[in-house]
Amino acid sequence: MFDRPHNLKESSDTQMHDESRQGEALMIERPKQYSGRKLYIESYGCAMNFADSEIVASLMLDMGFETTPQYKEADVIFINTCSIRDNAEQRVRNRLREFSAAKKKKPGMTIGVLGCMAERLKSKFLEEEKLVDIVIGPDSYRDLPNLLSQADEGMRAVNVLLSREETYADINPVRLNSNGISAFVSIMRGCDNMCSFCVVPFTRGRERSRDPESIVKEASELFEQGYREVTLLGQNVDSYKWAEGAVNFANLLELVAQINPLLRVRFSTSHPKDITDEVLHTMKKYENICNHIHLPVQSGNSRVLELMNRTYTREWYIERIDTIKRLIPDCSISTDIIIGFCTETEEEHQDTLSLMEYAQFDFAYMYTYSERPGTLAAKRFEDDIPEEVKTRRFNEVLKMQQSCSLKRLEQHIGKTHQVLIDGYSKKSDKDFSGKSEHNITVVFPANENNKPGDYVNVEIVRCTPATLIGQII
Ligand code: SAH
Ligand code: SF4
Ligand code: F3S
Numbered sequence: 001m002f003d004r005p006h007n008l009k010e011s012s013d014t015q016m017h018d019e020s021r022q023g024e025a026l027m028i029e030r031p032k033q034y035s036g037r038k039l040y041i042e043s044y045g046c047a048m049n050f051a052d053s054e055i056v057a058s059l060m061l062d063m064g065f066e067t068t069p070q071y072k073e074a075d076v077i078f079i080n081t082c083s084i085r086d087n088a089e090q091r092v093r094n095r096l097r098e099f100s101a102a103k104k105k106k107p108g109m110t111i112g113v114l115g116c117m118a119e120r121l122k123s124k125f126l127e128e129e130k131l132v133d134i135v136i137g138p139d140s141y142r143d144l145p146n147l148l149s150q151a152d153e154g155m156r157a158v159n160v161l162l163s164r165e166e167t168y169a170d171i172n173p174v175r176l177n178s179n180g181i182s183a184f185v186s187i188m189r190g191c192d193n194m195c196s197f198c199v200v201p202f203t204r205g206r207e208r209s210r211d212p213e214s215i216v217k218e219a220s221e222l223f224e225q226g227y228r229e230v231t232l233l234g235q236n237v238d239s240y241k242w243a244e245g246a247v248n249f250a251n252l253l254e255l256v257a258q259i260n261p262l263l264r265v266r267f268s269t270s271h272p273k274d275i276t277d278e279v280l281h282t283m284k285k286y287e288n289i290c291n292h293i294h295l296p297v298q299s300g301n302s303r304v305l306e307l308m309n310r311t312y313t314r315e316w317y318i319e320r321i322d323t324i325k326r327l328i329p330d331c332s333i334s335t336d337i338i339i340g341f342c343t344e345t346e347e348e349h350q351d352t353l354s355l356m357e358y359a360q361f362d363f364a365y366m367y368t369y370s371e372r373p374g375t376l377a378a379k380r381f382e383d384d385i386p387e388e389v390k391t392r393r394f395n396e397v398l399k400m401q402q403s404c405s406l407k408r409l410e411q412h413i414g415k416t417h418q419v420l421i422d423g424y425s426k427k428s429d430k431d432f433s434g435k436s437e438h439n440i441t442v443v444f445p446a447n448e449n450n451k452p453g454d455y456v457n458v459e460i461v462r463c464t465p466a467t468l469i470g471q472i473i
Contacts, residue, residue, distance in 0.1 A: 033063025045082025054173030081117035162205030238274035296336035300355030332438035340390030
């Protein structure tokens, strides 16, 4: 456990009892409770979790902590966790074992588990992982000062209350591992959909939207600090709603796009049942709203979609894709696919492949189904597709996507795209790397006139399986 920082208590007592020293005491900045203590924070899972870690870092810095990239030298280790699939949880457990070994060498260390796994397992975590001191769910981060002092006193601390209101709207996130150019801005929390495979409604609670004013303020401040791209985040951004629907997602998108034409605006994730034509028209109206939509399909078969409780059919999804391509011909579309969901037949799997061929997704995140305890699917259906069948189907889906991605990339050859430079290529510092508005990485020779954060026009000359290669024109 930590020693309680004694100087805090002493200095406040002195101020109270020795009037003659009051002026002097006022001039000296009062040490914060945890001044000089080091925080190491590691995040797993979706962008929302990474954005939450930036809120946590902000709260911790307010208490006097500073961050360190070395967990072995930290006083507090936080691991912000994901429960979406079993392997995500296993990765966290392995990592906790490494942290626990470090704690044995440095007994004063505090280990905290944050995020979705904390919410799912609650106090069970303390029983399962003996060296964990704090378990804190995604809506309870404001309680950190409390939990830390409980941990200091040798108690093991848990707060996993979910909230219907909390959006952390007033907290200014501390940008962690930032390139100073792109940032996430959280616009809502939780999810009211009940996709039968999904643990998120249980770990993140009810859906609630953040007030638009604080969103616009955060994005404007980022722009003033030199950021050139914000990604508006929510599990289902299309159901963003403020003041009884007076501000919907299309309105919010417009407000953020109006901050400055040089600020690129992205968003994730859209839901096929909710994405409106109004959003598409807003995207069309503003050059700085990037032409890219992440629209998870999950399956190409209507019966499977119904079991998944996605509330749309294959035909509905195809109609949405057609409309996007009609209104914004240059739009890139990406997706998520679950392979081997309960009772999925060979023909139904073929439907997923044929839908992929039809949609020609620019990229896709593909997962074999992983049963999550407590979800509707776990209660209602048997996870009956054998692992080797899931793997074989996964490889077929992967192969299909690789061929679609390559075809889509090749279509960019010969075109000129506006690219936001976000740094140097991983392979060579003689090359800049950046993103096209389609969210595709573009690599091209660096020059002295430009720097990260600049927009440049790049002519695409060739591609690799995941990257466009070009030159500034
Ligand atoms: N809110 C987003 C995504 C949330 S989770 C949406 O509605 O699409 C990200 C992706 O993880 C999901 O789109 C889904 O493809 C995948 N996923 C969720 N639960 C899963 C499970 N139990 N097994 C495998 N993949 C899962
Ligand atoms: Fe999960 Fe569905 Fe909500 Fe996405 S929309 S977070 S998949 S329940
Ligand atoms: Fe994982 Fe929680 Fe995100 S389960 S995907 S970290 S909302």
